[in-house]
Amino acid sequence: MKSFLTVLLMGSALFSSAAWAEPDYKALALSVAEGQVIPGYQRFTDAAAALGRQAEGFCAAPDAEKLEPLRQGYHGVMDAWQGVQHVSFGPVEAFSRGQRVQFWPDKKNASDRQMGQLLKSRNDSILEGGRFTFASVAVQGLPALEYLLFGEQAERLLDGEDSAFRCRLVSAIAHNLTGIGQELSEDWTKPGGFRDGIATAGEPSSPYASAAEAASQMFNALHTQVEALADVKLAYPMGDSPEQARTIRLESWRSARSARNLAVNIEALNAFYAGGGGQGFSRALVAEGRADLDERLRAALERALAKTRALEGPMETVMATPEGWTQLDAIRADLKEASTLLGAEIAPALNIRIGFNALDGD
Amino acid sequence: MHSMVIDRRRFLVLAAAAGLPLKGAHAAEGPVFLSARSDAAGQHVFAAFDHQGAKVFEIDLPGRGHGIALSPDKSIAVMMARRPGSFAVAAHLPSGRELGWLTAPPDRHFHGHAAFSGDGRLLFTSENDFENDGRGVIGIWDSATWRRVGEIPSYGIEPHDIRMRPDGRTLVVANGGIRTHPGYGRAKLNIEDMDSSLVHLDSRTGALLGQWRLDESLRLLSMRHLALFGQDGVALACQHQGGEDEAVPLVGFQHGSGALALVDQPADWAGQTANYAGSICVDRSGRLAAASCPRGNRVGFWDTASKRFLGSVKIPDGCGVAAGAGAGEIVMSSGLGGAWTWSESGETAELPGRYLRSGRWDNHLLALL
The missing domain is CATH 1.20.120 (Four Helix Bundle (Hemerythrin (Met), subunit A))
Structure with a gap:
């Protein structure tokens, strides 16, 4: 019996050495959240806000020379979103935020169809107040923005009878993305937010049991x-x-x-x-x-x-x-x-x- | 049974290699199964497949689906969004034609399950009134227009699974007891005052007919999924919100207005399953209940009469469970792809077909028998 115990104790000493210790999951998860996710959402918010300001400048006086910088602004937002696209859990799951930012893959081409309809109807009312948030996910995010800035009819942002409407739509999408980015950043970082939920995993208030x-x-x-x-x-x-x-x-x-x-x-x-x-x-x-x-x-x-x-x-x-x-x-x-x-x-x-x-x- | 399946698969492989047309090989006699599925392209669908593993139909969904409600005449199936979701789609059977979409009101969200009234004219959905402390409600929808026509209370927090008894009028509801708010994703906001209950209510008047809670020592056990059997039997599956190392029973039965009793399981079951059951069903004979435990990669079987544990099979990430065509037969699906039939005689055989292997099968499976 004694020798058995000794063996067990030796065994446990071995187990507690580096090779067998459980990873420190809390430190790990927090480092991923703080090192990649939270800064990633902040970059996305900043890029979307910058695009919003650019869009306002562009729309005040549409000008061919400003179209390319506006497209670069889109690239900035898309780069930032691609940097957090893998984050499929947490606040991005609520209120269809992820899909509202980027409805993709869009196998049935809903974006093109709905953008075509929207541009044809020039339905201003969906842009009013907070209503855009509740518009179809296919028209309020990055694919819709890409359609407007890079599609066949992108030049119509400059002149054309619907240029003002197209411009308002670009602005609305940029502001919508900024709003979603702010919500994501805030829901992760506020006291009692998702980051704290990871830090307090196992406590009743946390979404995580461990x-x-x-x-x-x-x-x-x-x-x-x-x-x-x-x-x-x-x-x-x-x-x-x-x-x-x-x-x-x-x-x-x-x-x-x-x-x-x-x-x-x-x-x-x-x-x-x-x-x-x-x-x-x-x-x-x-x-x-x-x-x-x-x-x-x-x-x-x-x-x-x-x-x-x-x-x-x-x-x-x-x-x-x-x-x-x-x-x-x-x-x-x-x-x-x-x-x-x-x-x-x-x-x-x-x-x-x-x-x-x-x-x-x- | 097992060798027959292998023979069939071998035949299909040979036929494909020989360039023979396979059309007709999937003549769908036998049950059709319904489930939510996510495919390699990240698309979530409401899927139907036959017992030979062939796709019958798919409907694209805007997010992950969850539970399925079947109309009494089996002509309509409604796929509910996974909680906290706001969509549901009604499909004609067996064509898969879309009949209509349901959208949750802005101050409600769906909790993943629904049930039809006995005459098929109304659909009842489990919902969260999230601005009022997560008060549970049962939404009432007209199945001719798919418009919401009213609601009744669920007498608890977080109604999850919901079933209509054979009388066509009494709803059985599992109030999971965990408060959530869409602003916090799926975070559980009230584990300290969790209150799970099983409820019987009159769907026509909204009156509470009976309510059962577990012992105080099992306060952290959330009753979430249901299966009805026989004239008055209810089988339920639970998830424990406490430690994974505490051994708590995960399956219970309740008859008529009688007491609710949790049943025996092997001593190491809790540890093997992380105290988490994801779905439950009862076979066609009503004698056998199957509860899936995806965190332990196992499906366990119980005798509904003696309440005895009969055994288990290993299914990786297995969660969907449904009655098979024969008595004592259960069909199980996996989140990593694939589906299997288990029969009381102890045999497990994989359903054939690339379609089953190529997708992630979500939480619940329903058989059209």
């Missing part, structure tokens, strides 16, 4: 986004061959920035994975003695990013060429590898729960 649950939700957001980049942003528009490639299935085909979206996404996932001050998933994995997995994941993401940056032209043009298609397929394969690593090896190593229904809470 810090491990918060970390799991973040991990699942990471895993889901890696999968979505491979399946939705690449495989879906690519089809099975260059002949099957469909440009309009790309996320931002009108503004020809789908590759830029992908690069921003991968950079954001890297930052999310690393967490603020390097206290995120990467460090936890190394602390679990699995630096090998950490290296393999970072290498796969790094390869995907380098290949995305090396594309010779926008995805919208290269995808239908045999060479370009093959390059995109290689990026897809790297992302698939990262996704498999996350699901099959890294999640168990961090003792993190993955699954669709397991995390549901219903």
Whole structure:
């Protein structure tokens, strides 16, 4: 018996050494929130507010020279949103905020159809007061803005009988995005907000029963986004061959920035994975003695990013060429590898729960 | 059974390899199943598939779906949004034609479940009156116009699952007891004063007919999902809001106006399942209840008469459970893709077809028998 106990105690001493300690999920989740999510939402809010000011200036006196800077303003907002697109949990889930910012994928082309109808009707009343917030998600976010700024009829912002209405719509969308950004930032950072909910995981006021649950939700957001980049942003528009490639299935085909979206996404996932001050998933994995997995994941993401940056032209043009298609397929394969690593090896190593229904809470 | 399925799959593979037309291979005799699904493109749909795994129809949804209500004549199914949601869609069966959309009033949101009145003319939806401390209400909708025509109280907080008894008039409601507000996403705002209850109410008058609460020691157990069986049986599945290491029962039964009793489970069940059951169903004979526990990747089975635990099967992220075509048969779906049939004789066989494997099957499954 005594020797058994000794063995047990020795065992527990071993278990408490670095290789077997449970990750500090609270520190991990907070570092991800504070290092990536909260600053990301702030950048989005700032970019949308800047676009709003620009739109007002533009609309006061529409001018061809100001159209390009306005388009750059859109790129700024889109860059910022792509940096937090993977955050599928928390305040973004409430009031359809995520969909209102970017209704996508839009398989049935609701955005185009509804934008066409709206422009035809010039229904001013939906822009009044707070009503725009309740308009169709297909007309109040980034795809609608892209339609106005980069669509076939973008020049009609300058002159044309409906230029004033188009301008008001650009402004309304920019203000709407700013408002949503402010709500997101505030709901994360206010006292008792979502950040505090993570900090107090396990207490009754927290949405999380444990810090491990918060970390799991973040991990699942990471895993889901890696999968979505491979399946939705690449495989879906690519089809099975260059002949099957469909440009309009790309996320931002009108503004020809789908590759830029992908690069921003991968950079954001890297930052999310690393967490603020390097206290995120990467460090936890190394602390679990699995630096090998950490290296393999970072290498796969790094390869995907380098290949995305090396594309010779926008995805919208290269995808239908045999060479370009093959390059995109290689990026897809790297992302698939990262996704498999996350699901099959890294999640168990961090003792993190993955699954669709397991995390549901219903 | 098992080998037959494999043979069929092998046939399909061979047929595909030989370039044979597969049309007709999916002649849908046997039950059709309804569930919310999310596909690889991030699209959420209301999906129907047959017992051979072939897609019957899909309706695009603006967000994740949850529970499904079936009209008494089985000609209409309504897919509710996952909470806190504001949409629901009614579909004609078996065509999948959209009959209408329901939109929650601005000061209410749906809690994911609904039930039809006995004559099929009204639909009752579980809802949250979130500006009034999360008072639970049951919305009443006209199934001819899909307009909201009234509401009655649920006599609790957070009504979740809701079922119509065979009398066509008495509603059984599981008040989960957890207050949420859309401004805080899905955050639970009142664990300290959680109040879960099972309620029977008269859907015509709104009168409370009976209410059951669990012992004080089980105050943190949230009763959330229901299945009705026989003339007056209610099976319920719970989720524990306390520690995952406390062993609490997750399944209970209640008959007529009798007492509510939670039932036995193996000693390690709580630990294996993280004290979380996601869905419950009763087989066609009414003798067998199945409760899914996706956090433990298990579905457990109970005898509804003896209340004994019969055993479990491992289904990764398995949550949807529905009665199969035969007595003692249960069909289960997974959030990681795939669906399986389990029969009392102890066999588990995967339903064939790429469609089932290629999507994430959400919380609930309903069989059209």
